[in-house]
Amino acid sequence: xxxxxxxxxxxxxxxPEVVSLAGGMPNIAGLPLDAVGDVLAKVLADRxxxxxxxxxxxxxxALREQICDVMALEGIRAHADDVVITVGSQQGLDLVxxxxxxxxxVVLAEAPSYVGALSVFRSYQxxxxxxxxxxxxxxxxxxxxxxxQLEQGLRRPKLLYxxxxxxxxxxxxxxxxxxxxxxxxxxxxxxxxxEDNPYGLLGFDAEPTxxxxxxxxxxxxxxxxxxxxxxxxxxxxxxxxxxxxDKLVLAAEASVLCPPTFSQLAVSTYLATEPWQxxxxxxxxxxxxxxxxxxxxxxxxxxxxxxxxxxxxxxxxWATMPAGLDxxxxxxxxxxxxxxxxxxxxxxxxxxxxSSLRLSYCYPTPERIREGVRRLADVIAGExxxxxxxxxxxxxxxxxxxxxxxxxPDTA
Amino acid sequence: xxxxxxxxxxxxxxxPEVVSLAGGMPNIAGLPLDAVGDVLAKVLADRxxxxxxxxxxxxxxALREQICDVMALEGIRAHADDVVITVGSQQGLDLVxxxxxxxxxVVLAEAPSYVGALSVFRSYQxxxxxxxxxxxxxxxxxxxxxxxQLEQGLRRPKLLYxxxxxxxxxxxxxxxxxxxxxxxxxxxxxxxxxEDNPYGLLGFDAEPTxxxxxxxxxxxxxxxxxxxxxxxxxxxxxxxxxxxxDKLVLAAEASVLCPPTFSQLAVSTYLATEPWQxxxxxxxxxxxxxxxxxxxxxxxxxxxxxxxxxxxxxxxxWATMPAGLDxxxxxxxxxxxxxxxxxxxxxxxxxxxxSSLRLSYCYPTPERIREGVRRLADVIAGExxxxxxxxxxxxxxxxxxxxxxxxxPDTA
Numbered sequence: 001x002x003x004x005x006x007x008x009x010x011x012x013x014x015x016p017e018v019v020s021l022a023g024g025m026p027n028i029a030g031l032p033l034d035a036v037g038d039v040l041a042k043v044l045a046d047r048x049x050x051x052x053x054x055x056x057x058x059x060x061x062a063l064r065e066q067i068c069d070v071m072a073l074e075g076i077r078a079h080a081d082d083v084v085i086t087v088g089s090q091q092g093l094d095l096v097x098x099x100x101x102x103x104x105x106v107v108l109a110e111a112p113s114y115v116g117a118l119s120v121f122r123s124y125q126x127x128x129x130x131x132x133x134x135x136x137x138x139x140x141x142x143x144x145x146x147x148x149q150l151e152q153g154l155r156r157p158k159l160l161y162x163x164x165x166x167x168x169x170x171x172x173x174x175x176x177x178x179x180x181x182x183x184x185x186x187x188x189x190x191x192x193x194x195e196d197n198p199y200g201l202l203g204f205d206a207e208p209t210x211x212x213x214x215x216x217x218x219x220x221x222x223x224x225x226x227x228x229x230x231x232x233x234x235x236x237x238x239x240x241x242x243x244x245x246d247k248l249v250l251a252a253e254a255s256v257l258c259p260p261t262f263s264q265l266a267v268s269t270y271l272a273t274e275p276w277q278x279x280x281x282x283x284x285x286x287x288x289x290x291x292x293x294x295x296x297x298x299x300x301x302x303x304x305x306x307x308x309x310x311x312x313x314x315x316x317x318w319a320t321m322p323a324g325l326d327x328x329x330x331x332x333x334x335x336x337x338x339x340x341x342x343x344x345x346x347x348x349x350x351x352x353x354x355s356s357l358r359l360s361y362c363y364p365t366p367e368r369i370r371e372g373v374r375r376l377a378d379v380i381a382g383e384x385x386x387x388x389x390x391x392x393x394x395x396x397x398x399x400x401x402x403x404x405x406x407x408x409p410d411t412a
Numbered sequence: 413x414x415x416x417x418x419x420x421x422x423x424x425x426x427x428p429e430v431v432s433l434a435g436g437m438p439n440i441a442g443l444p445l446d447a448v449g450d451v452l453a454k455v456l457a458d459r460x461x462x463x464x465x466x467x468x469x470x471x472x473x474a475l476r477e478q479i480c481d482v483m484a485l486e487g488i489r490a491h492a493d494d495v496v497i498t499v500g501s502q503q504g505l506d507l508v509x510x511x512x513x514x515x516x517x518v519v520l521a522e523a524p525s526y527v528g529a530l531s532v533f534r535s536y537q538x539x540x541x542x543x544x545x546x547x548x549x550x551x552x553x554x555x556x557x558x559x560x561q562l563e564q565g566l567r568r569p570k571l572l573y574x575x576x577x578x579x580x581x582x583x584x585x586x587x588x589x590x591x592x593x594x595x596x597x598x599x600x601x602x603x604x605x606x607e608d609n610p611y612g613l614l615g616f617d618a619e620p621t622x623x624x625x626x627x628x629x630x631x632x633x634x635x636x637x638x639x640x641x642x643x644x645x646x647x648x649x650x651x652x653x654x655x656x657x658d659k660l661v662l663a664a665e666a667s668v669l670c671p672p673t674f675s676q677l678a679v680s681t682y683l684a685t686e687p688w689q690x691x692x693x694x695x696x697x698x699x700x701x702x703x704x705x706x707x708x709x710x711x712x713x714x715x716x717x718x719x720x721x722x723x724x725x726x727x728x729x730w731a732t733m734p735a736g737l738d739x740x741x742x743x744x745x746x747x748x749x750x751x752x753x754x755x756x757x758x759x760x761x762x763x764x765x766x767s768s769l770r771l772s773y774c775y776p777t778p779e780r781i782r783e784g785v786r787r788l789a790d791v792i793a794g795e796x797x798x799x800x801x802x803x804x805x806x807x808x809x810x811x812x813x814x815x816x817x818x819x820x821p822d823t824a
Contacts, residue, residue: 025466033460040452048445052642054437087499087646087668094667098535119666123510230464232673234499254531255506256499260672261644 009331013340019372021294021359022340024168024315026227030286035274036230042273043265055261057253059085059237063268067237070271071223074200075214078221078239084248085259089198089222089236094120095251096194096220096238097159101126106150106157108191110138112318112347112356114168117161117196121349128349129157135309137174138162140181147189159192164212166199166314169347169358173312176209183216198224201280203313204288217241225267227315228280233263287315293366294359297373303380308359315362320344320355321380324387327357330379339375421743425752431784433706433771434752436580436727438639442698447686448642454685455677467673469665471497471649475680479649482683483635486612487626490633490651496660497671501610501636501648506532507663508606508632508650509571513538518562518569520603522550524730524759524768526580529573529608533761540761541569547721549586550574552593559601571604576624578611578726581759581770585724588621595628610636613692615725616700629653637679639727640692645675699727705778706771709785715792720771727774732756732767733792736799739769742791751787 013020043051058064064080071078086092093116101107103125109117111130121128129150132142143160150157162182164174174182186193195212203209213221224236240248252259270276294317298308305322321327328343342360344353361369425432455463470476476492483490498504505528513519515537521529523542533540541562544554555572562569574594576586586594598605607624615621625633636648652660664671682688706729710720717734733739740755754772756765773781 028461028464031464033456036460036464037453037456040456041449044445044449044452048448049440050644052440052443052448052644054638054643087672090669091667116666116669119662123663123666226466231466232462232464234668234670234672250531251535254528254535255503255667256646257502257528258646260499260646260675262675262678263646263672266674 009335009340009342012335018335018338018340019364019368019375020340021361021364021369021372021376022342023363024360025363026231026283026315027286027363028230030282031230031279036270039270039273040266043262043269047265051262051265053261055258055264057258058249059083059259060261060264060268063235063264063271064237066268066271067223067239070201070228071211071213071221071239074197074208075210076221076239077214082239082242082245084238084240084245084252085264086236086238086252087256087259088226088231088234089196089224089238090116090120091252091255092222092236092238093117093161093194093196094123095248095255096222096240096244097121097124097126098251099244099247100158100192106155108143108146108157108160109349110162110167110170112169112344112353113161113349114163114196115342115346118347118349121161126158130348130350130352131160133167133170133172135172136178137164137167137172138178138182140178140185143182143185147185147191151189156189157191159194160186161194161196162212163196163199165197165209166202166311167316168199168314169316169342170318171309171311171314171316172318173209179210179212180215183212183219187216187218193219194222195219196222198222198227199314201228202284202287202315204284204291205312213239220244228283229267229270229276233266234260235263235267284313287313287362290361290364290366290369291317293369294361294373297370301373301377303377303384306380315360317359317361318344319357319359321357322384322387323355325380325383326354328354330383333382334376334379337375337379339372339379341376421747421752421754424747430747430750430752431776431780431787432752433773433776433781433784433788434754435775436772437775438643438695438727439698439775440642442694443642443691448682451682451685452678455674455681459677463674463677465673467670467676469670470661471495471671472673472676472680475647475676475683476649478680478683479635479651482640483623483625483633483651486609486620487622488633488651489626494651494654494657496650496652496657496664497676498648498650498664499668499671500638500643500646501608501634501650502528502532503664503667504634504648504650505529505573505606505608506535507660507667508634508652508656509533509536509538510663511656511659512570512604518567520555520558520569520572521761522574522579522582524581524756524765525573525761526575526608527754527758530759530761533573538570542760542762542764543572545579545582545584547584548590549576549579549584550590550594552590552597555594555597559597559603563601568601569603571606572598573606573608574624575608575611577609577621578614578723579728580611580726581728581754581756582730583721583723583726583728584730585621591622591624592627595624595631599628599630605631606634607631608634610634610639611726613640614696614699614727616696616703617724625651632656640695641679641682641688645678646672647675647679696725699725699774702773702776702778702781703729705781706773706785709782713785713789715789715796718792727772729771729773730756731769731771733769734796734799735767737792737795738766740766742795745794746788746791749787749791751784751791753788
């Protein structure tokens, strides 16, 4: 199983001597713990009996109002009635998929796509059809082609799942001028759009691009405080059209009764009493510095023939190696060399991505990032030497595949 | 929809002038908020960077060890590896059902059964077959009969869902001597047993009865801190056999990535630093006093022909009215008379329970409980007068059904 492989990888990669460019954990070291402590004390002092009790299945009404203010930063005008608070946006995606997908239904998703979304679609036995991206995000021509091909087989995709801003794992964003076109294509084909936007406010250079949801009230929008505040409270949300909202609340209640009240009031009080927009700016600065460190190191050290994206926000760079290099087979050697990444195949439902990998710059310091790239570039150079010596991808790939896939530092 | 009806009911019943015998909210007023504040401050001071970050999908290892100590109070010997922490035990039930049940599968459940469990089974399109109870809980003879009847139709139930201690809503417990028999019947028939035990430590009179899981490692056990500490953190757990545990972790990760880290460390620190067993004793005392108030009031004021259970723990009394009285049709009149309960039909998948109702004694004070029973007894007396005047259940029931089902205080 993919998830267990990733778990094994993370177990090794979490050792302090390994530079992990693998995980997507936000760098909450930048969060002022004193201020958070004040927030928690205030929650307990002012509303302790509420915070420790069961709450509404849809989520705290005041927090839902505040979420509308957060979404307004990306051009969304929504009513608090249409917001459903979830246990992270992951639960939002889980519930939406449960509502819409029967086994065998088709979900369109970018190529590559978020690994946690692929897990959800797999768990509901939905079939994922990937749609190509370029530097401007999801390609409308390929979206049209994918829908057309499905229609020829008399199948209509149920959902398009997209991460339009600072894509995980691709590191690109959907260009502003493409957004209306993507929505039109989906509307014409009767495909529901799910916009997953955890990184939208973590852009480095410009004002946020208007969300898909700001252009079309039919879009199901997934939001999260995990990257703009802290993931440990597990507070995300879904903004859904009215008819979907009711089903969503019923599904959420069946799933967890209600989201954690204490977490919700903590986030709500944080938004009400702390300079949260300033905190987001400080996160942006921190991540920008790390992004710069990663891109500079890649420019300096990665081999000719490798290509990578240049993200304008978020956490991730997507790199593709010269043909023939298998990033999954290479991973144990990289971990032995004390650097970790996530192999590209994790982000595809169809086994693609073998020569790509995801590099996260969110967590290590700039110096460690540079050191990690140095180690990784060495490992890649060794692989490419092997490839050249043995004359081609086919001859080399087979023995590499026979090696153990899980990181095994004692033997590798 | 049932859930939305209950929501509408709770909205009215939550008005301060209404004595609510409807909700199952634990009475956390007995919890020392100062001590909880110390716990939260300690979590942030000692492990802030961990508490605010993503955590493991299976849950915090230290908390899973502590949970084994909690379960040992009911005779369970389990390893922390087999514990999966969930967003309340509701999520545990949701994930277990997702793993085992395909649409059309049969789940056995007590008659009546927990309304939140019925919602889960409905959401996975499982068919619920009820098994009768008496004052000693689930009846083994009826369990055997239900399985036999299904087998004649070449169907085998997948699961038995049972709340053996201080049953919600029935208020009875499965007798110690029945437990092994129920397990044997299920083992012989290949039926997996799910033991849902949120109230096991809230008995009033005696030491806890050994859990089903203490007799059979194959039982899937659902636990919760919602009634022994506080529901607002949403921390529950599943103790599962090894093979199920792996699937459960994968399903949990797909569903919410990880349970809220802050909540988990709060519960873990509470267990490590506060006298939690003493707190449970104080909860027991409070609930015992309220149980006594309810039973005394029922003895004094409920009409001849009504019968009810006499719980030895937990939150609930199950009362059945003289034949012909429809508790759902009566509810708007009860709410108008400023008392609320949950009609019996909510606890059956098959429409039974029309003359029964659930009374919760956990939340109101003893004085309010007595006042609530007084109001309810008046409403019941009025209904019985009507029944007598119009000569029988059939003639009376029809016009009552035509009335609006949702509480409508302006018109009722």
